[in-house]
Amino acid sequence: MTEIEERKVDDVEMGDVDESEELQADNNKIVLLPGATSDGFAASFQITDEDHTLGNALRYMIMKNSEVEFCGYSIPHPSENKLNIRIQTYGGMTAVEALQKGLDDLSDLCTHIEEEFSTKVAAKDSSTEEP
Numbered sequence: 001m002t003e004i005e006e007r008k009v010d011d012v013e014m015g016d017v018d019e020s021e022e023l024q025a026d027n028n029k030i031v032l033l034p035g036a037t038s039d040g041f042a043a044s045f046q047i048t049d050e051d052h053t054l055g056n057a058l059r060y061m062i063m064k065n066s067e068v069e070f071c072g073y074s075i076p077h078p079s080e081n082k083l084n085i086r087i088q089t090y091g092g093m094t095a096v097e098a099l100q101k102g103l104d105d106l107s108d109l110c111t112h113i114e115e116e117f118s119t120k121v122a123a124k125d126s127s128t129e130e131p
């Protein structure tokens with residue numbers, strides 16, 4: 001094995017993940033697609049490695065924002081793990097801000113559900129019998 005091949009093998013060991021590599025992977029998670037308006041009030045994004053589970057929940061959370069005029073998503077092809085989402089606002093905020101707010105709101109909702117679930121399980125208030 002050459003010295004270069006040995007370095008490549010050493011770099012790919014399990015559990016040896018550089019934080020900068022993780023951040024770089026996250027930087028490519030959401031991509032702004034061509035076709036955004038110059039004022040930023042309408043834009044399309046592509047989110048990799050996601051499907052209808054995130055798409056529908058995120059669309060719902062974004063549409064709850066009164067500044068958002070339209071939000072829709074699609075999966076371009078069933079064999080690709082890509083989610084396209086289009087956001088149009090009335091002009092009070094940009095599409096990027098609407099996406100960020102939707103992601104934050106969805107994260108807050110999931111955190112709340114997890115905390116309530118953990119509290120109920122810890123208190124043993126959950127019944128296994130049907131009412």
